[in-house]
Amino acid sequence: MDPKAILAGQAGRGVPAGAIIAIAASSVCLAGFLGIFLIVGGASFIVAAILSLITLVPMMAGVLALDRLDPEPMFMLVMAFLWGAGTSTIISLILESLGFAALQPGLGDYSDTAGAVILAPVIEETMKGLILFGIFWFRRREIDGITDGIVYAATTALGFAAAENIVYYIGSASEGAPALAAVFIVRGILSPFCHPVFTSMTGVALALAVRRKSLAARIFIPLGGLLLAMCLHAFWNGSALFGLPGLGLAFLVVVGVLIGLLAAVFSERKRTVAKIQACAAQYIPTGLVTYADLYMLSSLDSRKKARAWARATHGVSGFNAMRDYQMACTKLTSLHDRAVGGTISRAYFESQQANLLALMRVARQAFLGPRYMSVPMMTGPGSVPAQYIASPPQPQYYPAQPAYHPSQPAYYPAQPMYYPAQPVYQPVQPPYQPVPPPAQSAFPPAQSPAQSAFQSSVAPGPTVHDPGEGIESE
Secondary structure, eight states, rough: OOHHHHHTTTSSSSSOHOOOOOOHHHHHHHHHHHHHHHHTHHHHHHHHHHHHHHHHHHHHHHHHHHHHOOOOHHHHHHHHOOOOOOIHHHHHHHHHHHHHHHHHHHGGGHHHHIIIOOOOIHHHHHHHHHHHHHHHHHGGGOOHHHHHHHHHHHHHHHHHHHHHHHHHHHHHHHTTTTHHHHHIIIIIIIIHHHHHHHHHHHHHHHHTTTTTTHHHHHHHHHHHHHHHHHHHHHHHGGGGGGGHHHHHHHHHHHHHHHHHHHHHHHHHHHHHHHHHHHHHTGGGGGOOOOOHHHHHHOOHHHHHHHHHHHHHHHHHHHHHHHHHHHHHHHHHHHHHHHHHTTOOHHHHHHHHHHHHHHHHHHHHHHHTTOOOOOOOOOTTTTTTTHHHHSOOOOOSSSSOOSSTTTTTTSSSSSSSSSSSSSSSSSOOOOSSOOOOOSSSSSSTTTOHHHHHHHHTOHHHHOOOGGGHHHHHOO
16 A cells, blocks of 8 residues: 555556656756856856745745645645746746847837736746646646645746846846845845735636536636736736835735735635544544544644654654545545535546545554554455444543534534435535435345445445546546
């Protein structure tokens, strides 16, 4: 069993060929960019690079902190960052240079203004957005919500901004230290979040479109987000024409959008935690989840304490097992969400569900120790010993009185979904129409209640294949 492969939804561990090609190409572009400006800037290049990193490091740490509940694969983040810093920067510089040259004869002195307000936003947001569209079409399962769209967009934009800042710092260094300090204050201290905010408009639109089954929605919603990113970028660039008042107004607008994005991220995190608890509660009869686990999954702080407990009790292997268990519960919730939305096939749902439940079973036995044995996943009727059905004593990584209990309707439905009458796999508008039950019970009387509840967790029905999720449905 390979936990990383299961959590990634892949047959085996490894980086997809498309991601390798994108990383390699972007690395070459970034190396060429740095080499050119090292030659052009000389000693000022070193200063510019240091100033750029001073802004980049804390900004990138902040973006990663937003993604702690369900971290994105590292190779995806590396690909997005290198694309922004390498490929999009080089191509944008080339296209903008050609565009300025084409505008100069017709507009004269106004060519710089037209280039900054019209040309630069269109080119730069398009180039940054290309990698996001690529993720949307080829790695759609990596985008589980607005947070993921913002994280990928901000990562790409931070790479672009870091490279662009080097260009500006080298240019201002030739005018002296005061000019360099002024540019650093404006770009590196007061407005380092501008590019991430602009590109996040595209990322949010892609996140909203990822669950849509309509091809038109998957095309026009992302394009609308890209257009909004261009308009916001153009508004920021154009505000400089109105002096300090215009720049102040634009700053307030961008900060307002940033606050709105952060509010959306934290609101989505709260909803996701509630969904994780509700989804995990459906699997209590299998022995893979207890009420203590539901409380442990209720917050980032309780998850962190659980991992610390597992490390203190069973060392590094216990820590890794607890982390894998937490991630498997999160991925299982995302899988149910996509099933409810009808964006994956029944075969894909059942395959991924089985893999995640198997990982949860192995992980629980690892961080609880050899004394614990959950209900076996594959057994014959009546073969589960009674002593294995009852939950054993649980580790004290939770308070004596957990916050989660059946009286909380927000986390515990009035009729739990793991009852046969309310199957686990039952969307509001089911993409798979249930078939009438057979005259004779599908579960022999000798079968244990826990097995019956687990085996009935997915309502049978014909498979529906969504062309938009071809990769996942295979």
